[in-house]
Amino acid sequence: MLSIKNLHASIGDKEILKGIxxxxxxxxxxxxxxxxxxxxxxxxxxxxGNDTYEVTKGEILLENEDISELAPEERxxxxxxxxxxxxxxxPGVSVTNFMRTAINETRKANGQxxxxxxxxxxxIREKSELLEIDRKFLSRSLNEGFSGGEKKRxxxxxxxxxxxKLAILDETDSGLDIDxxxxxxxxxxxxxxxxxxxxxxxxxxxxxxxxxPDFVHVLYNGKIVKSxxxxxxxxLEEKGYDWIKQEQEA
Amino acid sequence: xxxxxKLLSSFMAFExxxxxxxxxxxxxxxxxxxxxxxxxxxxxxxxxxxxxLNTILKNDFSVFPKNExxxxxxxxxxxFIHEIDTYKVVFIDGVFSSFLSSTTHDxxxxxxxxxxxxxxxxxxxxxxxxxxxxxKDESLTSLNTAFANEGAYINIPKSKVVDKPIEIMYFSTGxxxxxxxxxxxxxxxxxxxxxxxxxxxxxLNENPVLTNSVTEIFAQKRAIVDYYKIQNDNLEANLIDNxxxxxxxxxxxxxxTFSFGGNLTRNNLNFYHFGERIVSNLNGITIIGDKQHVxxxxxxxxxxxxxxSHQDYKGIFSDRSIGVFNGKIFVEKEAQKTNAFQKSNNIxxxxxxTINAKPQLEIFADDVKCSHGCTIGQLDETxxxxxxxxxxxxxxAKALLMYAFSNAVIESIKIPELKKRITTIIxxxxxxxxxxDL
Numbered sequence: 001m002l003s004i005k006n007l008h009a010s011i012g013d014k015e016i017l018k019g020i021x022x023x024x025x026x027x028x029x030x031x032x033x034x035x036x037x038x039x040x041x042x043x044x045x046x047x048x049g050n051d052t053y054e055v056t057k058g059e060i061l062l063e064n065e066d067i068s069e070l071a072p073e074e075r076x077x078x079x080x081x082x083x084x085x086x087x088x089x090x091p092g093v094s095v096t097n098f099m100r101t102a103i104n105e106t107r108k109a110n111g112q113x114x115x116x117x118x119x120x121x122x123x124i125r126e127k128s129e130l131l132e133i134d135r136k137f138l139s140r141s142l143n144e145g146f147s148g149g150e151k152k153r154x155x156x157x158x159x160x161x162x163x164x165k166l167a168i169l170d171e172t173d174s175g176l177d178i179d180x181x182x183x184x185x186x187x188x189x190x191x192x193x194x195x196x197x198x199x200x201x202x203x204x205x206x207x208x209x210x211x212x213p214d215f216v217h218v219l220y221n222g223k224i225v226k227s228x229x230x231x232x233x234x235x236l237e238e239k240g241y242d243w244i245k246q247e248q249e250a
Numbered sequence: 251x252x253x254x255x256k257l258l259s260s261f262m263a264f265e266x267x268x269x270x271x272x273x274x275x276x277x278x279x280x281x282x283x284x285x286x287x288x289x290x291x292x293x294x295x296x297x298x299x300x301x302x303l304n305t306i307l308k309n310d311f312s313v314f315p316k317n318e319x320x321x322x323x324x325x326x327x328x329x330f331i332h333e334i335d336t337y338k339v340v341f342i343d344g345v346f347s348s349f350l351s352s353t354t355h356d357x358x359x360x361x362x363x364x365x366x367x368x369x370x371x372x373x374x375x376x377x378x379x380x381x382x383x384x385x386k387d388e389s390l391t392s393l394n395t396a397f398a399n400e401g402a403y404i405n406i407p408k409s410k411v412v413d414k415p416i417e418i419m420y421f422s423t424g425x426x427x428x429x430x431x432x433x434x435x436x437x438x439x440x441x442x443x444x445x446x447x448x449x450x451x452x453x454l455n456e457n458p459v460l461t462n463s464v465t466e467i468f469a470q471k472r473a474i475v476d477y478y479k480i481q482n483d484n485l486e487a488n489l490i491d492n493x494x495x496x497x498x499x500x501x502x503x504x505x506x507t508f509s510f511g512g513n514l515t516r517n518n519l520n521f522y523h524f525g526e527r528i529v530s531n532l533n534g535i536t537i538i539g540d541k542q543h544v545x546x547x548x549x550x551x552x553x554x555x556x557x558x559s560h561q562d563y564k565g566i567f568s569d570r571s572i573g574v575f576n577g578k579i580f581v582e583k584e585a586q587k588t589n590a591f592q593k594s595n596n597i598x599x600x601x602x603x604t605i606n607a608k609p610q611l612e613i614f615a616d617d618v619k620c621s622h623g624c625t626i627g628q629l630d631e632t633x634x635x636x637x638x639x640x641x642x643x644x645x646x647a648k649a650l651l652m653y654a655f656s657n658a659v660i661e662s663i664k665i666p667e668l669k670k671r672i673t674t675i676i677x678x679x680x681x682x683x684x685x686x687d688l
Contacts, residue, residue, distance in 0.1 A: 050635050072638035073647075081639075088636040092657030093650055098640070101650070106641035141657075158640065 001026045001197045002047075002166055007058035009046045016042045016053070018222035024166070027194035031208055031233060032201045034219035035241040040201045041085060043219065044170045047199075048082040049075045062166065076102075077109040079165030079196075083155040083172050090142040095154065096124060098142045099161050106162065127160040131187045148175025156187045163191075168199045173207035185210030205237035220244050253307050253430075254289050258282070260313040261396055268399075274367060277381050281395035288389035300574040300606045301516055301545040306488050309458050311430035313397075315343040319423040321454065323350060329452050330417055333667045336448075337416040339402040343423055344431040346400060350419075360416055363401035363434050375405065379438055383466050383496040383522060391492045391518075394464040398434035401463075404447070408440035408470070415446040415665055420463075422487070424455030435465040439473040439501075446665060450480040453487045458513075465493045469501035471525065476504050476664050482511035482675055485540060492518045499525030506662060508672055509536040509544045510679050516545045523585075526556045533659045534563040535672075537652070537679050538571040545574035552585040552615075561592040564656045567603035577622065578610040585615050592622040597629060597655060649680040 002024040009017040016039045024030050034040050046053050047060060049072035060068040067075050090098065104114045115123075128138060131153050143151050152172055159167050169188070173181055188211050192198060200211055208216075208230065216233045218226040220241075225248055226232065236244070261282050269275065290307055291298040319342050330338065337360045340350035346362050353361045366372040367380070381398075384391050402418040420433055439445055453459045469475050481489060489512055495503050509515050521530045536544045550559040565573045575594040596605045609622035629651055637647035653660075653676060660676075663669040 045635075048635075048639050052631070052635075071644065072635055073641050073643050076639055076641035084636060084639075086632075088630070088633040090633065090637075090650065090654045092654050092660065098650075101646065102637075102640040102642055105643060105646065109641070109643075162640070 001028075001063060002199075003061040003064075004047075005059050005061070007046070007060065008056045009042060009053045010056055011042075011053050015056070016222055017046065019058070020222075020224060022217065022224065024197045024199060026197055028215065029192065029198045029200065029211060029213045031213035031216045032199060032219055033203065033205075033216060033233065033236055035245070036203070038219040039222045040219050041170055044082055044168045044199070044201055047168060048072055048080055073105070074109070076162075077106050081159050081162055081164030081167045083152070083159060083167065083169045085171040085174065087143045087151045087155055089144045091144050093142050095138045095140060095142050095157075099124065099158060102158070103161060123161065127157055130160055130190060131157045132183050133157055149177060149180035152176055153180060153184055156184050160187060160191055165196050166199070167191075167196065168201065170201045171203065172200070173202055173204065181207065181210060205233045208233045218244055220248055253311060256311075257313060257393065258286060264397060273377065274380070278396045278398070281381075281386070281392040284386065284392040285389050285396060288392070291389060297547060297576070300572070301514070301543065303514075306458070306460055306514060309428040309460070311428045311460055312426045313430050315345065315426055315429060318345055319343050319425050320347070320349070321421060321423065326350070326421060326452075326454070329419065329450060331415065331448060331665070331667050331671060334665075335414050337414060338419065339416070340419045340421070341400065341433065342421045343426065343429060344400055344420075344433065358407065358410055358412060359403060359405040361403050363403045363436060364399055366403040366436065367399065375438070379436060379466065379468055381466070383468065383494040384464055384492070385494065385520065388492070388518070390462055390490055391464055394432045394434060394462050394492065397432050398464070401434040401436070403435070404437040404445070406439045406443045406445055408442055410440065410443045412443070412445040415448055415668075418447065418449045420451045420461065422451075422453040422457075422459040424453055424457035424459070426457065428458045428460075430460045430462065433461065433463045435463070437465065437467045437475075439467070439469050439475050441470045442472045443470075444474040446476045446478075448478045448480065448665075448668060451483055451487070451489055453484050456484060456486050458486045458488070460488045460490075462490045463492065465491070467493065467495045467503065469495065469497045469503050471499045471501060473498075473501045475502070477506065478663070478665075478668060479505070479507045479517075480672075481507065481509040481515050481544075484511060485513050485542070487512045488514045490516045490518070493520065495521045495530070497521065497523055497525065497528045497530065500527045501525070502529040502531070504531035504533065504662065506659065507534040507546070508675070509534065510538065510675055512542065512544070514543045516547065518547045520549045520551070521559065522551045523553045523557050526554050528554065528557040530557075530559040531662070532559070532561040532563075533662050535656045535659045535676075536563070536565040536567075536573055537656075537676060538566075538573070539568040541570050543572045545576075547574070547576045549578045549580065550590065552579070552581040552588045552590060554584065555586045555588070557585065558589040559591070561594075562659055563594045564659055565594070565596040565605060566599065566652050566655070567596065567605055568599040570600070570602045572603070573605040575605070575607045575624070576610065577608075579612070579620060579622070581611075581613040581615050581618055581620065583614040586617045588615060588618040588620065590618070590620040594624045595655070596624075596626045597652070598626060599629070646682050649677065649682040652676070652680060
């Protein structure tokens with residue numbers, strides 16, 4: 001599904017990703033953990049095509065196709081989804097209208113006809129139930145005045161609507177109380193299949209109790225310094241990141 | 251001959267056609283004298299620092315159209331809010347078109363300025379209201395007053411909620427090589443009455459037009475006036491809009507100005523308070539490109555206690571377009587507990603576009619809340635990335651963002667069909683077809 005090879009990325013003169021290698025196969029869930037400033041959010045932004053960052057070396061292959069030169073919307077059309085840590089407020093554009101635009105633009109790019117209105121409504125109903133979202137919520141302006149939890153739930157709702165091949169969840173657990181966390185995780189787990197893959201980016205192990213990863217990677221100083229199974233997350237929780245830092249600096 | 255000279259000699263010709271013995275004649279004579287003394291404003295004047303009329307005034311404008319021109323409704327239907335029934339006062343090259351209009355005298359007066367100025371039964375109203383709130387020192391207003399003859403006359407008696415919006419429409423056919431038109435509107439809204447008015451100036455071909463319009467609005471006690479100005483003219487059209495609003499106790503007047511078209515547009519929008527607990531709303535959306543120029547020059551004169559004014563102007567400028575926002579709030583000593591807010595938010599989409607923003611607050615009362623804020627920026631890149639990440643291409647994402655940026659003002663439109671029209675114009679302006687009705 002996703003193959004990242006020797007990826008280097010900078011912002012201005014500052015190199016943030018210093019040679020990332022990562023293989024994610026369909027059906028897998030990978031967790032990327034690491035201390036603040038390790039480059040976790042940069043990695044997700046670079047995969048999604050945020051041009052604030054410059055890819056200086058390496059490649060990002062999605063189903064064997066290098067996507068590192070594509071615009072963000074082109075990557076989205078190929079099935080890349082990034083759940084934002086800080087979703088953006090768009091006043092005057094309802095959740096429903098935003099989704100309708102996003103879905104139909106994606107279909108257009110993939111040579112499909114627009115989704116008929118009645119089908120759209122049906123899908124919206126299904127997916128909003130999955131995320132336990134009140135229908136009234138969908139006619140509100142996107143993210144405007146939403147609580148932190150509502151914003152995150154809305155991100156996963158959009159993921160459900162867009163059915164991406166590769167979903168990257170960037171700090172989806174931050175700002176969520178335990179009930180919202182359960183709903184979000186439950187939604188993600190239901191969307192999971194053997195045809196898609198999920199990368200969970202998180203600082204804490206908490207979310208991984210609900211979305212259980214097949215692999216855990218530790219990102220530190222722009223590199224993946226440790227990989228393992230889900231038990232690695234517990235080890236990190238127990239020992240903290242200082243353990244990694246000391247090991248690296250030793 | 252320079253335009254000023256031409257106008258002065260035209261005034262003599264004009265005098266021959268009208269009743270020179272009326273009181274009105276004195277008003278006109280002193281007005282033309284003021285214009286003669288002051289002439290057209292130049293950039294040397296503080297109020298015109300960023301807007302020059304020089305190039306426009308080089309056109310050889312006809313002052314009186316030579317022919318009466320007719321147009322078919324089908325050709326201009328799109329400029330009206332035709333989805334709903336409206337009263338219409340329509341002018342073609344400054345001349346009233348009874349064919350396109352839908353006026354009334356049934357309980358309310360929605361008709362012509364020329365009748366009001368000339369018929370004895372309106373004399374008292376004209377004596378009491380005509381040129382009473384307009385600034386007599388301002389030279390372009392004086393020029394208009396001198397030639398004032400035609401426009402919309404709207405008089406709503408007390409306690410009337412006018413059943414449908416009133417459209418005031420000025421068409422220029424372009425049959426004259428260059429035309430100067432000077433509409434004069436007088437609008438009086440009685441106590442407890444409510445009216446919605448839409449004003450539009452539209453040229454129908456590429457010949458240059460200069461419109462120097464004056465509108466006087468009198469809102470009596472507790473009257474509510476929603477006024478919408480649609481400025482989406484073609485690139486050879488120039489508009490100087492002078493609007494003067496006089497408000498009495500507890501009245502609410504909102505003027506919403508949508509500036510998308512035209513070569514040069516100058517909006518002089520003035521509010522004067524004559525009572526307590528008045529609300530004045532001034533909203534604007536400006537979206538221009540090319541070498542277009544839009545200048546908003548606002549004044550709110552707070553003279554009484556407990557009044558409010560809200561100014562919210564959004565501007566999006568691309569190419570080499572130029573925007574000006576000069577907002578003056580004047581709070582007199584008596585005007586305690588004034589709430590006066592002013593906001594001018596601007597986005598520059600090109601390195602060559604310009605915005606000149608200047609808030610002016612003069613406050614002489616000591617217990618007031620006044621604020622002003624001006625922002626100038628580019629499109630929010632994080633928001634762009636967010637929308638693109640969801641599969642929305644750059645151009646559409648940009649349009650959605652600009653829509654979101656102007657949303658607060660769009661939301662203030664109280665006529666749904668007009669709201670839809672404005673959003674369609676915005677979408678067209680931004681060159682996108684969005685997958686839903688905004």
